[in-house]
Amino acid sequence: MVKPLLDLKTLQQENIAVLFGGDSAEREISLKSGAAITEGLINSGFQVTAIDTQGFDLANLQTQKIDRVFIALHGRGGEDGCIQGALEYLNIPYTGSGVLGSALSMDKVRSKQIFKATGLPTADFAVVNQADYESDTAEGVLAQLGSKVMVKPAKEGSSIGMAIASSIDELNAALQHAFKYDQQILVEAWLSGAEFTVSVLGNEALPAISMVTPNEFYDYQAKYQSNCTQYHCPCGLDKAREEELQTIALKAFNATGAQGWGRVDLMQDSNGKFQLLEVNTVPGMTVTSLVPKAAKAAGIGFEQLVTRVLQLSGADKF
Template sequence: MSKQEVNMSLWGDRVNSQLASLNVKTLGRVGVLLGGRSGEREISLLSGNGVLDALCSKGVDAHGFDTGLRCPTELAKEKFDRVFISLHGRFGEDGTIQGLLELLNLPYTGSGVLASALAIDKIATKQIWLSNGLSTPEFEELTATSDWNTVVQHLGLPLIVKPAHEGSSLGLTKVKSVDELPAAYQLAAGLDKKVIAETCIVGDELTCPLVGQGDTAEALPVIKIIPPQANYDFHNKYFSDETQYLCPTGLAPEVNARVQNLALAAYKTLGCRTWGRADVMLDQKTGEPYLLEMNTSPGMTSHSLVPMAAKAAGVNYADLVLWLLSQTLQQKEGATR
């Protein structure tokens, strides 16, 4: 058994031990925030309902709260003691709802205001990673007046164009010729004021879930993603049964360890907490891992990746959800989150 496998087995044992001594009554009345107003609303509803069902199955007094249908200020009237954030994208994963919860003094799952705001912004995230010596594909911000030929000269082909604040591959285009750049930009710009282009790394697509905070943060098992036709788009992420997920990855232990170390450094550098998921590409030519983005409110659907990694570490879906919620017990009243 590798060192990483031993560590994950120990993490699973710790989680199960902590849950065995947890009195769910101490969690009080729990709100599960779901739905929202972003382009990922559909996925948020799937994630949130899964989380809600899991908490209820564990005896938690949990209630759904759709921030896309109800005014978030109604949260105060619900008298929740804490909330599980199952929102994805803007108005849920970008620090806005986190700021409101801070004002209401409501403990919540996931990263705080600053880390959430940074991680949702792919440009800011890359700047921070690069300043800390972490590998990520070369990039530049696009505008309507960008010189497309210069962009290609800088980043090469193929390249990736995507909105800077969207997830789930929304508005993403793999550009194979300079003539395709204007349309790719328009597609992304239709979803976001900021558009990013980055060098396309060809190779294995990997993801690494992360848990904890600061010095206690840990990387869960790496997952290798094999989508049909190498196209991991919105459909293949959430609805297709053709996408393959390998955990263990089948890669050499030292490669998995490098990916985990890189993902963990990326997580800590942004100041994330509770949980997250780093998406990584492994360059087929050099074998080097490159960070793509950090998700601070990962999906919890039937096709989601964090539950897969947790299962490989010995923690089932319902126990993972309960453990994540229990981490809010550590958030002290009035403390900066």
């Protein structure tokens, strides 16, 4: 159950800080999100202070008399519960998910375990820990999951550190690369179908988007650098199938304890069945990002979107 939206006129009297940038591997995307959100909020009549958190002392939020925070930090430190816990300690309300929902959603391994435990569809997977990794680990993983797999650092976003492997040598190389980003790696059975994303705003699933890329998978280059990636909204599914997709996404969002707003990524397997990939609690928010695209399809402009996200924030998480 989602609480009522906060009063707009009251919020416009508050001092709002947009936190962005930071030190994660997703810093460059966060800088763009923060700039777009700041502009959108200012255009909507809010009093906004834009803060790059790289080298910033969070205690200064109290000195600056900040009443509320819009979190635009992607990846570690901003999407994993750390900044959320710090803001709760400072007793400053913030947008999006709380500490637990952020931490669980950021952790691909724990998310997959939750999906499995709650009966939600997700591809088979194995977990490889750097501490007990051995040269024959790859052979056992491929025997379990099939001849082609996707390798993902457990706690990175934007496809950073991800790779495809279809042989023992390729998997060992992919694992060694992924260990540069995380000590725990998720290895997922290969999914060959279409990829979709469903944005969540409050308790509503927005229109789904399908992503089509000439790359072998929807990687960092396809997301942020390619001019060839295509985004389709409407997503090409019939009404019943899109509603099924949205229902699964909402269940996944709730299962990890996510709140307020976010995005759920899914793919189809070779039989056309939807399989959950992950929940994103602070997805990209430039004017061309996926959440704003879905919101636009639902008749919600960018300024209205960032206002709604702010209205969904509160102190009820702590």
